[in-house]
Amino acid sequence: MGRPRLMRDAPMMYAVLCYNNEEMVCGWTKEQDDAVMAQLSHVHDKWEKAGKLKPSIRLLPTSAATTLHKQKDMIFDGPYAETKEALLGFYIIDVAGLEEGLDFARELAVANPGGAYELRPIQLYLPGAPIDGAYATTREYAGDKAAAK
Amino acid sequence: MTDQAWIEATLTSSRPQAVAALLRYFRNLDDAEEAYQESCLRALRNWTAKGPPRDPVAWLIMVGRNATLDQKRKTQRLVAMPDETQVSDLEDVETPMVERLDDSQYRDDVLRLLFVCCHPDLPATQQIPLALRIVSGLSVKQIARAFLVGEAAMEQRITRAKAKVAEAGVPFETPGPVERSERLAVVMQMIYLVFNEGYSAGPKDDARADLAEEAVRLGRLLLRMFQAEPEAMGLLALMLLQHARQPARFDANGDAVLMEDQDRTLWRPKLIQEGLALIDKAMRHQRTGVYRVQAAIAALHARAQRFAETDWSGIDALYATLERMQPSPVVTLNRAVAVSKTKGPQAALDMIEPLAERLASYFHYHGAKGGLLLMLDRKREARECFDRAIALANTAAEAAHIRMHLDRLIAESEKSARA
Numbered sequence: 001m002g003r004p005r006l007m008r009d010a011p012m013m014y015a016v017l018c019y020n021n022e023e024m025v026c027g028w029t030k031e032q033d034d035a036v037m038a039q040l041s042h043v044h045d046k047w048e049k050a051g052k053l054k055p056s057i058r059l060l061p062t063s064a065a066t067t068l069h070k071q072k073d074m075i076f077d078g079p080y081a082e083t084k085e086a087l088l089g090f091y092i093i094d095v096a097g098l099e100e101g102l103d104f105a106r107e108l109a110v111a112n113p114g115g116a117y118e119l120r121p122i123q124l125y126l127p128g129a130p131i132d133g134a135y136a137t138t139r140e141y142a143g144d145k146a147a148a149k
Numbered sequence: 150m151t152d153q154a155w156i157e158a159t160l161t162s163s164r165p166q167a168v169a170a171l172l173r174y175f176r177n178l179d180d181a182e183e184a185y186q187e188s189c190l191r192a193l194r195n196w197t198a199k200g201p202p203r204d205p206v207a208w209l210i211m212v213g214r215n216a217t218l219d220q221k222r223k224t225q226r227l228v229a230m231p232d233e234t235q236v237s238d239l240e241d242v243e244t245p246m247v248e249r250l251d252d253s254q255y256r257d258d259v260l261r262l263l264f265v266c267c268h269p270d271l272p273a274t275q276q277i278p279l280a281l282r283i284v285s286g287l288s289v290k291q292i293a294r295a296f297l298v299g300e301a302a303m304e305q306r307i308t309r310a311k312a313k314v315a316e317a318g319v320p321f322e323t324p325g326p327v328e329r330s331e332r333l334a335v336v337m338q339m340i341y342l343v344f345n346e347g348y349s350a351g352p353k354d355d356a357r358a359d360l361a362e363e364a365v366r367l368g369r370l371l372l373r374m375f376q377a378e379p380e381a382m383g384l385l386a387l388m389l390l391q392h393a394r395q396p397a398r399f400d401a402n403g404d405a406v407l408m409e410d411q412d413r414t415l416w417r418p419k420l421i422q423e424g425l426a427l428i429d430k431a432m433r434h435q436r437t438g439v440y441r442v443q444a445a446i447a448a449l450h451a452r453a454q455r456f457a458e459t460d461w462s463g464i465d466a467l468y469a470t471l472e473r474m475q476p477s478p479v480v481t482l483n484r485a486v487a488v489s490k491t492k493g494p495q496a497a498l499d500m501i502e503p504l505a506e507r508l509a510s511y512f513h514y515h516g517a518k519g520g521l522l523l524m525l526d527r528k529r530e531a532r533e534c535f536d537r538a539i540a541l542a543n544t545a546a547e548a549a550h551i552r553m554h555l556d557r558l559i560a561e562s563e564k565s566a567r568a
Contacts, residue, residue: 021205024155024484026369027162029362032154032418063385064426066433077430078376094538098429123419 051129058124065120070109080118159205162284167209188213207266256374263336275310278367287364294356337384340367344388351546352399382431389424390447393417405546409456421451442471461490478504494524512541
């Protein structure tokens with residue numbers, strides 16, 4: 001019994017979020033870490049060659065994170081630890097430092113209050129295969145068709 | 150990663166929290182350690198057969214505690230507790246346990262465990278081995294090798310340290326904010342001592358060099374427990390940024406390579422990135438502290454792609470801050486190195502000459518002074534300084550580094566003699 005054809009032909013981009021025991025991963029020696037990354041790179045290479053692996057990121061430990069609580073307008077050291085809210089999306093920014101990153105987050109917070117932004121430094125950035133532009137940009141999404149043209 | 154490797158890595162990373170919680174139950178280091186060892190043995194049997202538990206730390210604490218209580222009851226001819234093959238499957242037993250062991254509980258447990266290893270009655274030569282044994286779980290053999298003493302002597306040193314801790318009594322009440330920050334300061338100092346043991350190791354002294362990795366691990370543990378503590382960020386950043394230079398610090402012959410001559414492409418970028426992110430975070434806090442300032446200095450070195458791009462005036466300013474916070478001739482000496490780059494060797498020499506008496510037996514003083522004199526073309530005096538530095542060198546690497554200057558001086562004087 002195969003899947004319905006309609007489903008099989010509906011391409012989709014997914015964010016694959018990686019979870020693990022941070023204490024253990026941070027405790028790996030350089031050799032252990034390198035070994036795991038080497039194993040992963042075989043998988044990465046295969047999927048990237050097929051054009052299916054897009055930009056990928058390894059984050060620094062949560063201890064390097066800083067969180068802006070939007071409603072409280074307060075900044076906390078560490079990751080966003082509440083469990084009521086869900087992860088809804090993320091941005092990648094290239095800025096001069098944490099302060100500028102927080103400026104960006106504060107501007108976003110004005111545009112969209114509620115919840116929080118966690119700023120977590122990126123440890124490793126793999127560009128992956130190019131994204132072909134099939135996905136709607138934010139402006140198109142907001143109905144700004146003229147801008148899209 | 151194989152299952153076996155996963156289990157071992159999990160046991161290693163769970164150790165501080167598990168031993169710390171067991172210490173709270175048993176109020177005795179020996180019992181806590183034995184309980185943890187017992188739970189590790191059971192984990193190896195159990196996890197291999199049944200897969201890992203949802204919360205390995207909670208599992209290890211509970212199984213270790215039950216096994217030890219069971220043992221105590223047996224010796225008292227009382228009823229035995231159910232064994233871990235039964236308990237570990239009971240979600241409802243595990244869940245409230247996990248809830249009880251929330252972060253704040255772990256936090257004070259781990260701090261207490263680290264703190265008892267730094268008892269003021271213990272000299273650093275006992276604090277460090279005790280922490281490495283109890284918190285990091287290194288074997289006595291590994292520790293003995295790192296400190297270049299026999300295993301029996303190290304065993305004795307650790308036993309003596311434990312006895313002193315037991316005698317002094319472990320502080321079990323939850324610390325107040327002032328006490329907590331005092332404990333933190335003592336613990337951070339100990340962690341940095343561990344780091345320096347590793348950092349000062351020679352190129353072929355792997356056993357001792359591993360202590361730097363161990364200290365980084367302890368620094369991470371502390372920061373994970375105290376995420377908003379800027380000095381904990383500073384300490385970890387400092388260690389990461391210094392440790393990042395490790396692959397470039399010695400050449401193929403095992404001789405020390407000066408920072409200015411190091412191949413910066415060998416520096417470990419991952420550690421630098423993390424260190425820089427942490428120092429960026431730490432610097433947002435108004436107050437400042439000695440680890441943060443030192444980490445900021447290390448960050449300025451790390452940010453320079455080439456030695457010539459080093460921000461020496463920034464480093465000079467940071468050392469000036471450090472001098473105010475923690476006046477010490479060694480800090481002034483370090484500042485003088487930065488000053489020599491911004492204001493020239495004479496200004497630096499003027500700065501360090503008043504330190505002559507206090508640093509008379511300090512290797513780096515004579516090395517640095519010799520270097521400054523050399524820049525001022527005062528070769529004979531420079532040579533005297535280098536001779537004194539060699540006599541004071543603590544490691545072969547230090548001696549080799551000074552020897553290089555001396556050899557150059559001798560070669561030059563021979564050349565000019567021939568001319």
